[in-house]
Amino acid sequence: MPMARAVSQTGEAPDDAKLVAASLDDPEAFGELFRRHAPRLHAYIKRRLGLPLADDLVSEAFAIAFRRRARYDGRAEFGAWLWGIAGTLIARHHRQESRMYRAYARTGVDPAEEGLAEAAGDRLAAAALGPALARALASLNAKDRDAVLLLAWGELSYAEIAAVLDLPLGTVKAKIHRARAKLRKALPEENDDA
Protein backbone atom coordinates (compact mmCIF):
# COMPACT_ATOMS: atom_id res chain seq x y z
CA MET A 1 0.00 0.00 0.00
CA PRO A 2 1.29 3.44 -0.89
CA MET A 3 0.17 4.91 2.43
CA ALA A 4 2.93 5.93 4.80
CA ARG A 5 2.68 3.78 7.86
CA ALA A 6 3.98 3.58 11.35
CA VAL A 7 6.92 1.25 11.62
CA SER A 8 8.88 0.32 14.68
CA GLN A 9 11.79 2.58 15.37
CA THR A 10 14.53 0.01 15.29
CA GLY A 11 17.32 -0.73 12.89
CA GLU A 12 18.90 2.18 11.12
CA ALA A 13 16.80 4.98 12.60
CA PRO A 14 18.85 7.16 14.96
CA ASP A 15 17.39 7.28 18.46
CA ASP A 16 15.93 10.45 19.91
CA ALA A 17 18.96 11.37 21.99
CA LYS A 18 21.21 11.14 18.90
CA LEU A 19 18.85 13.41 17.00
CA VAL A 20 18.91 15.98 19.80
CA ALA A 21 22.71 15.87 19.75
CA ALA A 22 22.80 16.13 15.96
CA SER A 23 20.44 19.11 16.07
CA LEU A 24 23.07 21.15 17.94
CA ASP A 25 25.09 21.32 14.71
CA ASP A 26 22.23 20.80 12.31
CA PRO A 27 18.98 22.35 13.61
CA GLU A 28 17.04 20.55 10.91
CA ALA A 29 17.64 17.24 12.62
CA PHE A 30 15.11 18.43 15.18
CA GLY A 31 12.43 18.17 12.52
CA GLU A 32 12.53 14.39 12.77
CA LEU A 33 11.81 14.65 16.51
CA PHE A 34 8.77 16.72 15.63
CA ARG A 35 7.64 14.04 13.20
CA ARG A 36 8.04 11.34 15.80
CA HIS A 37 6.51 13.05 18.79
CA ALA A 38 4.19 15.84 17.68
CA PRO A 39 1.17 13.78 16.53
CA ARG A 40 0.75 11.93 19.79
CA LEU A 41 1.44 14.94 21.99
CA HIS A 42 -0.91 17.04 19.89
CA ALA A 43 -3.70 14.48 20.17
CA TYR A 44 -3.28 14.40 23.94
CA ILE A 45 -3.38 18.19 24.38
CA LYS A 46 -6.24 18.43 21.90
CA ARG A 47 -8.22 16.08 24.09
CA ARG A 48 -7.58 18.15 27.18
CA LEU A 49 -7.85 21.68 25.82
CA GLY A 50 -9.38 21.54 22.34
CA LEU A 51 -7.83 22.01 18.92
CA PRO A 52 -6.81 25.71 18.83
CA LEU A 53 -4.89 25.56 22.11
CA ALA A 54 -3.36 22.22 21.13
CA ASP A 55 -1.88 23.76 17.98
CA ASP A 56 -0.39 26.61 19.99
CA LEU A 57 0.91 24.50 22.83
CA VAL A 58 2.54 21.88 20.62
CA SER A 59 4.48 24.47 18.69
CA GLU A 60 5.37 26.26 21.91
CA ALA A 61 6.50 23.02 23.57
CA PHE A 62 8.73 22.23 20.58
CA ALA A 63 10.03 25.79 20.50
CA ILE A 64 11.03 25.50 24.16
CA ALA A 65 12.50 22.03 23.68
CA PHE A 66 14.48 23.32 20.71
CA ARG A 67 15.83 26.28 22.68
CA ARG A 68 16.79 24.07 25.61
CA ARG A 69 18.12 21.18 23.55
CA ALA A 70 21.70 21.81 24.63
CA ARG A 71 20.59 21.12 28.19
CA TYR A 72 18.92 17.82 27.37
CA ASP A 73 21.25 15.24 28.92
CA GLY A 74 19.63 12.07 27.64
CA ARG A 75 19.02 10.70 31.12
CA ALA A 76 15.27 10.82 30.66
CA GLU A 77 13.62 9.69 27.45
CA PHE A 78 13.21 12.60 25.06
CA GLY A 79 9.47 11.89 25.03
CA ALA A 80 9.16 12.23 28.79
CA TRP A 81 11.23 15.42 28.71
CA LEU A 82 9.03 16.89 25.97
CA TRP A 83 5.79 15.83 27.66
CA GLY A 84 7.10 17.39 30.89
CA ILE A 85 7.59 20.70 29.08
CA ALA A 86 4.13 20.39 27.57
CA GLY A 87 2.71 19.59 31.02
CA THR A 88 3.89 22.94 32.35
CA LEU A 89 2.20 24.68 29.42
CA ILE A 90 -1.02 22.71 29.93
CA ALA A 91 -1.00 23.63 33.63
CA ARG A 92 -1.21 27.31 32.69
CA HIS A 93 -4.62 26.57 31.24
CA HIS A 94 -5.91 24.67 34.24
CA ARG A 95 -8.83 26.99 34.85
CA GLN A 96 -9.80 27.09 31.20
CA GLU A 97 -9.71 23.29 31.14
CA SER A 98 -11.94 23.07 34.23
CA ARG A 99 -14.34 25.59 32.75
CA MET A 100 -14.76 23.40 29.68
CA TYR A 101 -15.44 20.28 31.77
CA ARG A 102 -18.01 22.14 33.83
CA ALA A 103 -19.73 23.55 30.75
CA TYR A 104 -19.86 20.04 29.28
CA ALA A 105 -21.30 18.65 32.54
CA ARG A 106 -23.90 21.42 32.64
CA THR A 107 -25.03 21.49 29.02
CA GLY A 108 -24.17 18.05 27.65
CA VAL A 109 -22.30 19.79 24.83
CA ASP A 110 -18.53 19.58 25.02
CA PRO A 111 -16.91 22.95 24.23
CA ALA A 112 -13.62 21.18 23.51
CA GLU A 113 -15.25 19.51 20.53
CA GLU A 114 -16.75 22.73 19.22
CA GLY A 115 -16.26 23.33 15.52
CA LEU A 116 -15.37 19.71 14.95
CA ALA A 117 -17.42 18.72 11.93
CA GLU A 118 -17.20 15.03 12.68
CA ALA A 119 -17.82 15.10 16.39
CA ALA A 120 -21.56 14.52 16.39
CA GLY A 121 -21.38 10.75 16.40
CA ASP A 122 -18.75 10.49 19.07
CA ARG A 123 -20.75 12.90 21.14
CA LEU A 124 -23.68 10.61 20.79
CA ALA A 125 -21.67 7.56 21.81
CA ALA A 126 -20.18 9.26 24.84
CA ALA A 127 -23.31 11.19 25.69
CA ALA A 128 -24.30 8.86 28.48
CA LEU A 129 -21.18 9.15 30.62
CA GLY A 130 -19.35 12.20 29.25
CA PRO A 131 -20.97 14.93 31.32
CA ALA A 132 -20.69 12.99 34.59
CA LEU A 133 -17.03 12.23 33.91
CA ALA A 134 -16.40 15.85 32.97
CA ARG A 135 -17.88 17.01 36.27
CA ALA A 136 -15.60 14.61 38.14
CA LEU A 137 -12.57 15.74 36.11
CA ALA A 138 -13.34 19.37 36.97
CA SER A 139 -13.27 18.47 40.66
CA LEU A 140 -9.81 16.85 40.60
CA ASN A 141 -6.78 18.80 41.70
CA ALA A 142 -4.34 19.70 38.95
CA LYS A 143 -1.72 17.01 39.58
CA ASP A 144 -4.21 14.19 40.09
CA ARG A 145 -5.89 15.17 36.86
CA ASP A 146 -2.56 15.25 35.04
CA ALA A 147 -1.68 11.79 36.28
CA VAL A 148 -4.97 10.09 35.45
CA LEU A 149 -5.27 11.75 32.03
CA LEU A 150 -1.69 10.86 31.11
CA LEU A 151 -2.77 7.29 31.82
CA ALA A 152 -6.18 7.35 30.09
CA TRP A 153 -5.63 9.77 27.23
CA GLY A 154 -1.85 9.89 26.97
CA GLU A 155 -1.72 6.07 27.10
CA LEU A 156 1.48 6.32 29.14
CA SER A 157 2.63 3.70 31.63
CA TYR A 158 2.96 4.49 35.34
CA ALA A 159 6.73 4.67 34.95
CA GLU A 160 6.41 7.07 32.01
CA ILE A 161 3.97 9.22 33.96
CA ALA A 162 6.38 9.35 36.87
CA ALA A 163 9.10 10.53 34.47
CA VAL A 164 6.87 13.14 32.83
CA LEU A 165 5.62 14.53 36.15
CA ASP A 166 9.03 14.12 37.78
CA LEU A 167 7.46 12.37 40.76
CA PRO A 168 8.24 9.08 42.52
CA LEU A 169 6.34 6.09 41.15
CA GLY A 170 4.49 5.57 44.45
CA THR A 171 3.22 9.13 44.40
CA VAL A 172 1.94 8.69 40.86
CA LYS A 173 0.12 5.50 41.85
CA ALA A 174 -1.47 7.26 44.82
CA LYS A 175 -2.60 10.16 42.64
CA ILE A 176 -4.14 7.87 40.05
CA HIS A 177 -5.79 5.79 42.76
CA ARG A 178 -7.36 8.91 44.26
CA ALA A 179 -8.49 10.22 40.87
CA ARG A 180 -9.99 6.89 39.92
CA ALA A 181 -11.98 6.70 43.15
CA LYS A 182 -13.54 10.07 42.36
CA LEU A 183 -14.25 9.13 38.77
CA ARG A 184 -15.76 5.82 39.80
CA LYS A 185 -18.34 7.64 41.90
CA ALA A 186 -19.41 9.50 38.76
CA LEU A 187 -20.20 6.25 36.95
CA PRO A 188 -23.39 4.25 37.32
CA GLU A 189 -23.14 0.88 39.08
CA GLU A 190 -22.52 -1.90 36.59
CA ASN A 191 -21.46 -5.52 36.48
CA ASP A 192 -18.11 -5.73 34.82
CA ASP A 193 -16.29 -8.73 33.52
CA ALA A 194 -13.53 -7.21 31.43
Added chain:
Amino acid sequence: MREIEALRQMRTALAEQEHPDRLAMRAGWRPGGPAPRARRGWRLPVAGLLATATVAAGSAAVLSLTPDEDAGTGAPQPGDVLLVAATNALKARTGKYWHTRRIDGTIYAVGRTAADHYKIEARQGYETWVDPAGRGYPSSDDLPARPWTPEDMRKWRKAGAPSQVQIPSGDGSAPITLFMKPSPAQGRKFSKGWHSGSRFYNLPIARLAQLPTEPKALENALLDLRGDWHAYSKQATEEPLRALRGPERVRALSDVLGDLLARQPAPARVRAAAFRLLAGLPGVRAEGRAADPLGRTGTVVSLPLETTIPLGVFSAPKQLGTYRRQWIIDPGTGTLLAIRDLVARPPHGSRALPPGDDGRPRRLTVATQPDRFHKPGEVAAYEVFEAAGWTDTAPN
Protein backbone atom coordinates in the same frame (compact mmCIF):
# COMPACT_ATOMS: atom_id res chain seq x y z
CA MET B 1 -10.11 0.02 35.36
CA ARG B 2 -13.69 0.78 34.40
CA GLU B 3 -13.30 4.51 35.01
CA ILE B 4 -10.18 4.59 32.81
CA GLU B 5 -12.08 2.80 30.06
CA ALA B 6 -14.93 5.30 30.42
CA LEU B 7 -12.46 8.19 30.14
CA ARG B 8 -11.07 6.64 26.99
CA GLN B 9 -14.54 6.69 25.46
CA MET B 10 -14.71 10.43 26.08
CA ARG B 11 -13.66 13.00 23.47
CA THR B 12 -12.55 10.26 21.09
CA ALA B 13 -13.03 12.61 18.15
CA LEU B 14 -10.22 14.72 19.59
CA ALA B 15 -7.93 11.75 20.14
CA GLU B 16 -7.14 11.30 16.48
CA GLN B 17 -3.49 11.86 15.65
CA GLU B 18 -2.75 14.11 12.72
CA HIS B 19 0.04 13.85 10.21
CA PRO B 20 3.19 15.63 11.41
CA ASP B 21 3.54 17.56 8.14
CA ARG B 22 0.11 19.02 8.62
CA LEU B 23 0.84 19.86 12.24
CA ALA B 24 4.15 21.47 11.31
CA MET B 25 2.47 23.54 8.68
CA ARG B 26 -0.20 24.74 11.08
CA ALA B 27 2.35 25.44 13.79
CA GLY B 28 4.38 27.36 11.22
CA TRP B 29 1.83 29.72 9.82
CA ARG B 30 -0.99 29.84 12.24
CA PRO B 31 -1.61 33.50 13.05
CA GLY B 32 -2.01 34.47 16.70
CA GLY B 33 -0.12 31.39 17.76
CA PRO B 34 2.57 31.13 20.41
CA ALA B 35 4.77 33.95 21.55
CA PRO B 36 6.81 35.46 18.67
CA ARG B 37 10.03 34.51 20.43
CA ALA B 38 8.99 30.91 20.58
CA ARG B 39 7.81 31.04 16.99
CA ARG B 40 11.11 32.47 15.81
CA GLY B 41 13.03 29.75 17.58
CA TRP B 42 10.99 27.10 15.88
CA ARG B 43 10.96 28.51 12.39
CA LEU B 44 14.27 27.11 11.31
CA PRO B 45 13.56 23.44 11.94
CA VAL B 46 10.02 23.76 10.55
CA ALA B 47 11.38 25.17 7.33
CA GLY B 48 13.68 22.19 7.12
CA LEU B 49 11.07 19.64 8.01
CA LEU B 50 10.15 18.54 4.55
CA ALA B 51 13.76 18.24 3.53
CA THR B 52 14.45 16.23 6.67
CA ALA B 53 11.50 14.01 5.91
CA THR B 54 12.83 13.30 2.44
CA VAL B 55 16.25 12.41 3.76
CA ALA B 56 14.76 10.43 6.60
CA ALA B 57 12.34 8.49 4.45
CA GLY B 58 14.91 5.91 3.48
CA SER B 59 16.39 5.36 6.88
CA ALA B 60 14.21 6.61 9.67
CA ALA B 61 10.72 5.80 10.74
CA VAL B 62 8.00 7.86 9.15
CA LEU B 63 5.11 8.24 11.48
CA SER B 64 1.64 8.43 10.07
CA LEU B 65 -1.25 7.36 12.16
CA THR B 66 -4.12 8.77 10.22
CA PRO B 67 -4.65 7.38 6.76
CA ASP B 68 -6.02 10.60 5.34
CA GLU B 69 -3.54 13.23 4.32
CA ASP B 70 -6.02 15.82 3.18
CA ALA B 71 -8.70 16.15 5.80
CA GLY B 72 -8.11 19.40 7.61
CA THR B 73 -10.20 20.89 10.34
CA GLY B 74 -12.79 21.85 7.74
CA ALA B 75 -13.35 18.21 6.89
CA PRO B 76 -16.39 17.54 4.74
CA GLN B 77 -19.45 15.95 6.25
CA PRO B 78 -19.89 12.29 5.28
CA GLY B 79 -23.08 13.38 3.57
CA ASP B 80 -21.18 15.47 1.03
CA VAL B 81 -19.00 12.57 -0.04
CA LEU B 82 -21.74 9.99 -0.14
CA LEU B 83 -24.17 12.32 -1.84
CA VAL B 84 -21.83 12.45 -4.81
CA ALA B 85 -21.44 8.68 -4.71
CA ALA B 86 -25.20 8.32 -4.48
CA THR B 87 -25.76 10.57 -7.48
CA ASN B 88 -23.19 8.71 -9.52
CA ALA B 89 -24.48 5.31 -8.47
CA LEU B 90 -27.65 6.28 -10.35
CA LYS B 91 -25.67 6.63 -13.57
CA ALA B 92 -24.10 3.17 -13.46
CA ARG B 93 -25.03 1.03 -16.42
CA THR B 94 -26.88 -2.12 -15.63
CA GLY B 95 -26.32 -5.70 -16.73
CA LYS B 96 -27.39 -9.33 -16.33
CA TYR B 97 -25.31 -10.11 -13.27
CA TRP B 98 -23.90 -8.26 -10.31
CA HIS B 99 -20.30 -9.42 -10.37
CA THR B 100 -17.82 -9.10 -7.53
CA ARG B 101 -14.23 -10.16 -7.25
CA ARG B 102 -12.90 -9.51 -3.81
CA ILE B 103 -10.03 -10.37 -1.50
CA ASP B 104 -10.48 -10.66 2.25
CA GLY B 105 -7.28 -10.05 4.14
CA THR B 106 -6.30 -10.26 7.78
CA ILE B 107 -2.99 -8.88 9.01
CA TYR B 108 -1.18 -11.21 11.41
CA ALA B 109 1.98 -10.54 13.38
CA VAL B 110 4.62 -13.27 13.23
CA GLY B 111 7.10 -13.12 16.08
CA ARG B 112 7.33 -12.70 19.79
CA THR B 113 8.07 -9.06 20.43
CA ALA B 114 7.01 -5.68 19.15
CA ALA B 115 10.61 -4.94 18.20
CA ASP B 116 11.23 -8.25 16.47
CA HIS B 117 8.26 -9.31 14.38
CA TYR B 118 6.90 -8.94 10.90
CA LYS B 119 3.37 -8.76 9.61
CA ILE B 120 1.80 -10.90 6.94
CA GLU B 121 -1.55 -10.74 5.24
CA ALA B 122 -3.58 -13.92 5.06
CA ARG B 123 -5.75 -13.71 1.96
CA GLN B 124 -8.84 -15.39 0.63
CA GLY B 125 -10.24 -14.60 -2.81
CA TYR B 126 -13.89 -14.74 -3.79
CA GLU B 127 -15.62 -14.24 -7.10
CA THR B 128 -19.38 -14.21 -7.36
CA TRP B 129 -22.07 -13.66 -9.96
CA VAL B 130 -25.64 -13.12 -8.87
CA ASP B 131 -28.62 -12.11 -10.97
CA PRO B 132 -31.63 -10.08 -9.81
CA ALA B 133 -33.72 -13.25 -9.67
CA GLY B 134 -31.40 -14.70 -7.04
CA ARG B 135 -29.44 -17.17 -9.14
CA GLY B 136 -25.91 -17.13 -7.84
CA TYR B 137 -22.52 -18.52 -8.81
CA PRO B 138 -20.00 -18.23 -5.97
CA SER B 139 -16.40 -19.31 -6.25
CA SER B 140 -13.43 -19.05 -3.96
CA ASP B 141 -9.72 -19.01 -4.34
CA ASP B 142 -7.13 -19.80 -1.68
CA LEU B 143 -4.41 -17.19 -2.00
CA PRO B 144 -1.01 -17.52 -0.38
CA ALA B 145 -0.24 -15.31 2.57
CA ARG B 146 2.44 -12.70 1.99
CA PRO B 147 4.42 -10.05 3.88
CA TRP B 148 2.32 -6.92 4.36
CA THR B 149 4.77 -4.06 3.71
CA PRO B 150 8.17 -3.86 1.99
CA GLU B 151 9.67 -3.63 5.47
CA ASP B 152 7.85 -6.81 6.49
CA MET B 153 9.10 -8.43 3.28
CA ARG B 154 12.66 -7.54 4.25
CA LYS B 155 12.23 -9.04 7.71
CA TRP B 156 10.57 -12.18 6.37
CA ARG B 157 13.49 -12.68 3.97
CA LYS B 158 15.94 -12.05 6.78
CA ALA B 159 14.16 -14.79 8.74
CA GLY B 160 14.98 -17.16 5.86
CA ALA B 161 11.78 -16.57 3.85
CA PRO B 162 9.91 -19.48 5.51
CA SER B 163 7.28 -21.03 3.24
CA GLN B 164 4.94 -21.52 6.17
CA VAL B 165 4.55 -19.53 9.35
CA GLN B 166 2.68 -20.15 12.57
CA ILE B 167 0.40 -17.60 14.07
CA PRO B 168 -1.58 -17.70 17.33
CA SER B 169 -5.17 -18.85 16.92
CA GLY B 170 -6.67 -15.85 18.69
CA ASP B 171 -8.34 -17.75 21.49
CA GLY B 172 -5.45 -19.73 22.91
CA SER B 173 -6.08 -22.99 21.08
CA ALA B 174 -3.45 -24.61 18.82
CA PRO B 175 -1.54 -22.22 16.53
CA ILE B 176 -2.57 -21.85 12.90
CA THR B 177 -0.20 -22.47 10.00
CA LEU B 178 -0.29 -20.08 7.08
CA PHE B 179 1.31 -20.88 3.73
CA MET B 180 3.41 -18.21 2.11
CA LYS B 181 3.64 -20.01 -1.25
CA PRO B 182 0.83 -21.36 -3.39
CA SER B 183 -0.01 -24.92 -2.40
CA PRO B 184 -1.03 -27.34 -5.19
CA ALA B 185 -4.67 -26.65 -4.34
CA GLN B 186 -4.14 -22.93 -4.62
CA GLY B 187 -4.55 -20.84 -7.71
CA ARG B 188 -7.43 -23.01 -8.76
CA LYS B 189 -10.85 -21.53 -8.32
CA PHE B 190 -13.29 -23.64 -6.45
CA SER B 191 -16.99 -23.49 -7.25
CA LYS B 192 -20.03 -25.71 -6.92
CA GLY B 193 -21.64 -23.93 -9.86
CA TRP B 194 -24.97 -22.20 -10.13
CA HIS B 195 -27.59 -22.31 -7.44
CA SER B 196 -30.85 -20.52 -7.03
CA GLY B 197 -32.58 -18.96 -4.05
CA SER B 198 -29.85 -16.56 -2.92
CA ARG B 199 -30.88 -14.43 -0.01
CA PHE B 200 -29.91 -11.15 1.51
CA TYR B 201 -30.30 -12.07 5.18
CA ASN B 202 -33.87 -13.43 5.21
CA LEU B 203 -34.89 -11.46 2.14
CA PRO B 204 -35.07 -13.29 -1.23
CA ILE B 205 -32.81 -11.49 -3.73
CA ALA B 206 -35.73 -10.86 -6.08
CA ARG B 207 -37.22 -8.63 -3.40
CA LEU B 208 -34.23 -6.23 -3.49
CA ALA B 209 -35.89 -4.52 -6.46
CA GLN B 210 -38.79 -3.54 -4.21
CA LEU B 211 -36.70 -1.94 -1.47
CA PRO B 212 -37.52 1.73 -0.87
CA THR B 213 -35.42 4.31 -2.67
CA GLU B 214 -35.63 6.99 -0.01
CA PRO B 215 -33.10 6.69 2.87
CA LYS B 216 -35.52 6.82 5.82
CA ALA B 217 -37.90 4.34 4.22
CA LEU B 218 -34.97 2.10 3.26
CA GLU B 219 -33.75 2.14 6.85
CA ASN B 220 -37.20 1.19 8.02
CA ALA B 221 -37.27 -1.75 5.59
CA LEU B 222 -33.78 -2.91 6.58
CA LEU B 223 -34.75 -2.78 10.27
CA ASP B 224 -37.20 -5.59 9.46
CA LEU B 225 -34.38 -7.89 8.33
CA ARG B 226 -33.97 -10.84 10.62
CA GLY B 227 -30.66 -12.28 11.68
CA ASP B 228 -28.28 -12.84 14.56
CA TRP B 229 -26.94 -9.34 15.00
CA HIS B 230 -24.71 -9.78 18.02
CA ALA B 231 -20.93 -9.75 17.90
CA TYR B 232 -21.16 -12.60 20.36
CA SER B 233 -23.93 -14.23 22.33
CA LYS B 234 -24.16 -17.43 24.31
CA GLN B 235 -26.94 -18.77 22.11
CA ALA B 236 -27.95 -18.05 18.54
CA THR B 237 -30.72 -15.47 18.58
CA GLU B 238 -32.62 -14.51 15.50
CA GLU B 239 -34.45 -11.24 15.74
CA PRO B 240 -35.32 -8.23 13.61
CA LEU B 241 -32.57 -5.62 13.40
CA ARG B 242 -35.10 -3.21 14.90
CA ALA B 243 -34.71 -4.94 18.26
CA LEU B 244 -31.19 -3.50 18.63
CA ARG B 245 -30.45 -0.13 20.18
CA GLY B 246 -27.67 2.45 20.01
CA PRO B 247 -24.23 1.52 18.70
CA GLU B 248 -25.24 -2.14 18.24
CA ARG B 249 -27.96 -1.11 15.81
CA VAL B 250 -25.60 1.23 13.96
CA ARG B 251 -22.98 -1.51 13.64
CA ALA B 252 -25.52 -4.02 12.30
CA LEU B 253 -27.01 -1.48 9.88
CA SER B 254 -23.55 -0.57 8.60
CA ASP B 255 -22.81 -4.26 7.98
CA VAL B 256 -26.07 -4.61 6.09
CA LEU B 257 -25.41 -1.48 4.01
CA GLY B 258 -21.85 -2.55 3.17
CA ASP B 259 -23.13 -5.91 2.01
CA LEU B 260 -25.95 -4.32 0.02
CA LEU B 261 -23.63 -1.83 -1.69
CA ALA B 262 -20.81 -4.21 -2.46
CA ARG B 263 -22.34 -7.58 -3.14
CA GLN B 264 -26.02 -7.41 -3.96
CA PRO B 265 -27.74 -6.91 -7.31
CA ALA B 266 -29.74 -3.97 -5.97
CA PRO B 267 -31.19 -1.38 -8.37
CA ALA B 268 -29.30 1.88 -8.76
CA ARG B 269 -31.92 3.88 -6.87
CA VAL B 270 -31.69 1.53 -3.88
CA ARG B 271 -27.88 1.79 -3.92
CA ALA B 272 -28.14 5.58 -4.00
CA ALA B 273 -30.45 5.50 -0.99
CA ALA B 274 -28.05 3.13 0.77
CA PHE B 275 -25.17 5.61 0.33
CA ARG B 276 -27.32 8.38 1.78
CA LEU B 277 -28.42 6.21 4.66
CA LEU B 278 -24.83 5.26 5.47
CA ALA B 279 -23.90 8.94 5.49
CA GLY B 280 -26.56 9.68 8.07
CA LEU B 281 -25.76 6.90 10.55
CA PRO B 282 -24.78 8.32 13.94
CA GLY B 283 -21.00 8.23 14.33
CA VAL B 284 -20.20 8.01 10.63
CA ARG B 285 -17.77 10.70 9.61
CA ALA B 286 -15.76 11.81 6.62
CA GLU B 287 -12.02 11.25 6.74
CA GLY B 288 -10.66 12.63 3.48
CA ARG B 289 -8.98 10.35 0.99
CA ALA B 290 -6.99 7.15 1.31
CA ALA B 291 -5.61 4.39 -0.88
CA ASP B 292 -7.24 0.98 -0.67
CA PRO B 293 -5.19 -2.24 -0.42
CA LEU B 294 -4.96 -2.31 -4.24
CA GLY B 295 -3.58 1.23 -4.29
CA ARG B 296 -6.71 2.86 -5.66
CA THR B 297 -7.54 6.16 -4.04
CA GLY B 298 -11.02 6.83 -2.79
CA THR B 299 -12.95 8.92 -0.34
CA VAL B 300 -13.24 7.59 3.17
CA VAL B 301 -16.06 7.52 5.67
CA SER B 302 -15.60 5.74 8.96
CA LEU B 303 -17.30 4.48 12.08
CA PRO B 304 -15.74 3.56 15.45
CA LEU B 305 -16.39 -0.06 16.44
CA GLU B 306 -16.08 -1.89 19.75
CA THR B 307 -15.27 -5.02 17.82
CA THR B 308 -14.98 -5.98 14.17
CA ILE B 309 -15.72 -9.67 14.55
CA PRO B 310 -18.47 -10.82 12.19
CA LEU B 311 -21.95 -10.68 13.70
CA GLY B 312 -23.75 -13.82 14.74
CA VAL B 313 -20.79 -16.18 14.64
CA PHE B 314 -19.08 -16.27 18.02
CA SER B 315 -20.34 -17.16 21.46
CA ALA B 316 -17.68 -15.13 23.27
CA PRO B 317 -15.76 -11.90 22.65
CA LYS B 318 -12.64 -12.59 20.60
CA GLN B 319 -10.88 -9.25 20.47
CA LEU B 320 -9.10 -7.10 23.03
CA GLY B 321 -8.69 -3.90 21.03
CA THR B 322 -11.05 -1.31 19.62
CA TYR B 323 -11.32 -0.42 15.95
CA ARG B 324 -12.39 2.02 13.31
CA ARG B 325 -14.08 0.68 10.20
CA GLN B 326 -13.53 2.60 6.98
CA TRP B 327 -15.46 2.45 3.75
CA ILE B 328 -13.33 3.61 0.83
CA ILE B 329 -15.59 4.83 -1.93
CA ASP B 330 -15.05 5.97 -5.49
CA PRO B 331 -17.50 8.85 -5.58
CA GLY B 332 -17.07 9.17 -9.34
CA THR B 333 -18.65 5.81 -10.06
CA GLY B 334 -20.61 5.41 -6.85
CA THR B 335 -18.90 2.11 -6.05
CA LEU B 336 -17.42 0.76 -2.88
CA LEU B 337 -13.71 0.03 -3.36
CA ALA B 338 -12.92 -1.48 0.01
CA ILE B 339 -13.92 -1.86 3.63
CA ARG B 340 -11.10 -2.01 6.14
CA ASP B 341 -10.65 -2.05 9.88
CA LEU B 342 -7.98 0.05 11.55
CA VAL B 343 -6.84 -0.53 15.09
CA ALA B 344 -8.05 2.36 17.26
CA ARG B 345 -6.75 1.06 20.55
CA PRO B 346 -4.39 -1.91 20.37
CA PRO B 347 -5.32 -5.11 22.26
CA HIS B 348 -4.96 -4.76 26.01
CA GLY B 349 -5.85 -6.71 29.15
CA SER B 350 -7.31 -10.19 29.07
CA ARG B 351 -10.68 -11.83 29.41
CA ALA B 352 -12.02 -15.20 30.51
CA LEU B 353 -13.63 -17.23 27.73
CA PRO B 354 -16.12 -20.07 28.10
CA PRO B 355 -14.44 -23.51 27.82
CA GLY B 356 -13.57 -24.63 24.29
CA ASP B 357 -14.36 -27.94 22.60
CA ASP B 358 -11.98 -29.82 24.87
CA GLY B 359 -13.80 -28.49 27.94
CA ARG B 360 -10.68 -26.77 29.25
CA PRO B 361 -10.96 -23.20 30.50
CA ARG B 362 -9.67 -20.58 28.07
CA ARG B 363 -8.48 -17.06 28.43
CA LEU B 364 -8.18 -14.39 25.78
CA THR B 365 -4.80 -12.69 26.09
CA VAL B 366 -2.95 -10.06 24.12
CA ALA B 367 -0.26 -12.59 23.18
CA THR B 368 -2.75 -14.54 21.04
CA GLN B 369 -4.15 -11.56 19.12
CA PRO B 370 -3.24 -11.14 15.44
CA ASP B 371 -3.00 -7.38 16.02
CA ARG B 372 -0.97 -7.57 19.24
CA PHE B 373 1.83 -5.45 17.75
CA HIS B 374 -0.38 -3.06 15.78
CA LYS B 375 -0.17 0.61 16.49
CA PRO B 376 -3.24 2.84 16.44
CA GLY B 377 -4.21 3.56 12.84
CA GLU B 378 -2.71 0.39 11.35
CA VAL B 379 -4.85 -1.93 9.25
CA ALA B 380 -6.06 -5.08 11.01
CA ALA B 381 -8.23 -6.49 8.22
CA TYR B 382 -9.68 -5.53 4.88
CA GLU B 383 -12.12 -6.55 2.22
CA VAL B 384 -11.15 -5.09 -1.14
CA PHE B 385 -13.38 -5.21 -4.21
CA GLU B 386 -11.30 -5.58 -7.32
CA ALA B 387 -14.57 -5.63 -9.23
CA ALA B 388 -18.05 -4.78 -8.02
CA GLY B 389 -20.50 -3.95 -10.75
CA TRP B 390 -22.91 -5.10 -13.42
CA THR B 391 -21.78 -7.36 -16.22
CA ASP B 392 -23.31 -9.39 -19.01
CA THR B 393 -20.47 -11.89 -18.97
CA ALA B 394 -21.29 -15.14 -17.18
CA PRO B 395 -18.66 -17.27 -15.43
CA ASN B 396 -16.94 -19.69 -17.81
